[in-house]
Amino acid sequence: MAFSRYVAIGDSQTEGLWDGADSTLVGFADRLAIRLDELYPGLLYANLAVRGRRVGDVLNHQLPQALSMEADLITVCVGMNDATLPGRSFERALLQLDVLHERLAASGAAVVTTTFPNVAKTLPVGRLLAARIIRINTAIRSAATQYGFHLVDLYTAPSMIERDTWSTDRMHASTKGHILFAAAAAEALGLPGSSHDWAQAAGAGAAPGPGARAFAQLQWTRNMLAPWIWRHLRGRSAGDGRAPKRPVLHGVR
Template structure:
């Protein structure tokens, strides 16, 4: 647990691809992401800090509960984070009430076993991807539930939903679903701010105006996205497979942050 001054000596992150760090690839074959960046900042304040990241891409909230929750709770961290449910919301048959019940289970278990809990209001995709409106109503219900649950269990909420900077495609990878390095860098600052730290920069600030794309660029980008990302995603849904099948957590145990 945290001491009287609130020092964080152990940090455990739980969730899906958002927390695993896709697609922030520093070039070593292991995704980095906002949680790693937060751990590094906290380690600068507490050199003995240890950090575990149990998140795995593609996981539904039920899988997060089954595979990660007990492990995270057993670590008794000073700080824990939970982000999940958006993969469920993207599925046509999503039972929002069931998803919310599992989110509350995560919040209850982690709030009881950790010194402090961080939760997230998920990013609004609709300005950047109008097609996302088909599942945004479910995501909005989950966001509202996160607010209620965080208040109930005393968790800090990172409000990414209202930050319009995430409407900018330049914060996203070519798959349009996962944040790139700049996107994760801004989420890390948002988390640190929610924890009471002074952010190193204005993470909500909009990027400078983008250059006008060359004619046909959008059409080519859409075609590449369709062939490279959307069709494989549809194939996985039809076959009942997941991008996370066979993927293990990148930091399954509490280890020093170097």
């Protein structure tokens, strides 16, 4: 299947956080778009993802924009911000995710979606999130089966627990991680030259031990939890004031 209009929607992972300088982020979606353009020259690409966005933001704002662009390929990665948010809003997010999947299926576009990695193996606080990660991954897998979405399963991949797959906060991908995500999406789409190699452990970045996980916990608390509490008290989000980096369809190069 050839693609001519690719739109990426989601949060910081799709925006490309930690893959390059903040003003020149790359990320897995950009890397996938480059690969697609090599196969299908003239591909038009937009990236509507913004850090901090939750399922409701993507459902109510990003998805309508993607549909208006008549995308024939949409990648969606969203829900981690809902899973990490304390309180009862997670249940609403799961319901919104069902609606998001239904509307994506009705669009007629090819859809690539992804489960979330097992953060319990990379981050001490991940054990507190384990039940939510399992629930949202179950919802994502069920939608992929029901609607025929192309699924990237990060949860079971050995490469996803290697230390160098992740940035210092252990919640966002490193450049290596974004490269692996792009390769995983290419495999999910069945692109020529793709394989399951991305999921294999390379051995160079072994799974973090107790000391590394404790340091990751400190980094997560300092770089994510504390700023989140401060923003929450002021009713703000990490993405406030930020526009998508590629808000309209343009050629990849």
